[in-house]
Amino acid sequence: MNGGKAKRPYQICVNCIMDTSDSSIVFDARGWCDYCNNYHENILPHWHPDATGEAELAPVIDKIKRDGRGRDHDCIIGVSGGVDSSYVTYVAKAKFGLRPLIFHVDAGWNSQQAVNNIERLVDGLGLDLHTEVIDWLEMKDLQLAFFKAQVPHIDTPQDHAFFAALYNFAAKHGFKYVLTGANYSTECVREPLEWHYHASDLRQLTDIHRRFGTRPLTTFPTADIFKFKLYYRFIKGVRVVKPLNHVRYLKDEAIQELVDKFGWQRYPHKHYESRFTRFYEGYWLVRKFGYDKRRAHFSSLILTKQMSRNEALVRIAERPYNEETVAQDFEYVATKLGLTVAELKEIMRGENKTYRDYKSRMPMIELGTAALRALGIQKAIIR
Ligand SMILES: [Zn+2]
Numbered sequence: 170m171n172g173g174k175a176k177r178p179y180q181i182c183v184n185c186i187m188d189t190s191d192s193s194i195v196f197d198a199r200g201w202c203d204y205c206n207n208y209h210e211n212i213l214p215h216w217h218p219d220a221t222g223e224a225e226l227a228p229v230i231d232k233i234k235r236d237g238r239g240r241d242h243d244c245i246i247g248v249s250g251g252v253d254s255s256y257v258t259y260v261a262k263a264k265f266g267l268r269p270l271i272f273h274v275d276a277g278w279n280s281q282q283a284v285n286n287i288e289r290l291v292d293g294l295g296l297d298l299h300t301e302v303i304d305w306l307e308m309k310d311l312q313l314a315f316f317k318a319q320v321p322h323i324d325t326p327q328d329h330a331f332f333a334a335l336y337n338f339a340a341k342h343g344f345k346y347v348l349t350g351a352n353y354s355t356e357c358v359r360e361p362l363e364w365h366y367h368a369s370d371l372r373q374l375t376d377i378h379r380r381f382g383t384r385p386l387t388t389f390p391t392a393d394i395f396k397f398k399l400y401y402r403f404i405k406g407v408r409v410v411k412p413l414n415h416v417r418y419l420k421d422e423a424i425q426e427l428v429d430k431f432g433w434q435r436y437p438h439k440h441y442e443s444r445f446t447r448f449y450e451g452y453w454l455v456r457k458f459g460y461d462k463r464r465a466h467f468s469s470l471i472l473t474k475q476m477s478r479n480e481a482l483v484r485i486a487e488r489p490y491n492e493e494t495v496a497q498d499f500e501y502v503a504t505k506l507g508l509t510v511a512e513l514k515e516i517m518r519g520e521n522k523t524y525r526d527y528k529s530r531m532p533m534i535e536l537g538t539a540a541l542r543a544l545g546i547q548k549a550i551i552r
Pocket residue numbers: 182183184185186187201202203204205206
């Protein structure tokens with residue numbers, strides 16, 4: 170249940186709501202966890218979601234515009250239909266006057282709501298949309314392989330496709346700037362790796378597919394973490410820009426702005442723009458492993474003063490989604506993957522594994538992360 174480590178007594182942070190469901194969490198004498206201490210020591214002092222931050226970003230925006238002269242688009246943004254990627258699209262066009270190409274990956278699980286939200290945003294802002302459709306038979310085979318591997322991170326095939334398709338496209342078509350919705354405001358507490366392993370670890374993806382897959386991946390987009398971090402960055406010159414860390418970005422306020430301006434529809438919870446993600450975060454992770462991603466998300470909102478700790482405690486005690494929807498989604502997921510409900514239940518009952526049970530690039534990733542932390546580039550805790 171907890172990655173093979175010895176059980177420790179239950180403890181919850183007195184400042185946020187992270188607890189010992191992260192088996193490596195460390196508490197200080199006050200009862201504060203290491204996410205809270207890291208936030209105050211390493212993130213907050215360098216994070217300026219205000220005029221200072223905008224001034225920091227201004228030269229970057231100018232450079233994106235200069236470098237993009239004569240091109241149809243000066244940057245590219247991967248959009249899922251969720252709030253972070255939607256809001257960064259709005260900020261890029263309406264606030265900064267950039268000319269982004271909107272890039273969307275259809276991995277077969279979009280909710281109608283997500284599709285509507287992307288269309289409204291693209292139409293409302295007068296942008297161009299490029300949609301890449303993943304071959305469903307390959308996607309299905311890879312997803313089934315991850316289910317059979319009994320790991321928590323069964324969202325890896327979807328995440329890997331999103332990220333690899335975007336960066337491969339950017340590099341191929343000479344885009345120098347990828348804008349992302351990554352932000353401290355809603356994500357300063359990152360889920361530990363035992364909950365959510367690196368989707369960009371191609372070695373792990375390949376190993377799991379080799380063991381449990383049945384069909385070759387011929388068109389499925391792949392890009393290893395090092396291709397992305399080193400080759401694309403330094404050889405192809407693709408830069409990643411995170412504008413939401415430089416502007417005022419508060420979740421409820423941002424959603425309201427999108428609703429008012431574009432008729433954007435709100436989701437019941439972060440990342441529920443995909444029916445698969447809803448099943449994975451709300452059911453698979455919670456029921457099979459005891460990992461509740463809302464815990465990290467609510468803790469981020471507590472640290473950034475967008476939710477009180479009391480409200481978070483009340484909400485985390487409720488089920489992520491109601492029993493009726495769970496049953497519907499369970500059947501939907503099973504059928505779509507070519508399983509019966511009984512077969513999916515059988516998989517759910519299997520022995521839990523972790524990313525450590527399969528080949529991975531973890532030793533090299535740890536080295537890289539240590540280097541980035543030493544250079545002060547990587548500020549969030551990743552473990
Ligand atoms: Zn804490």
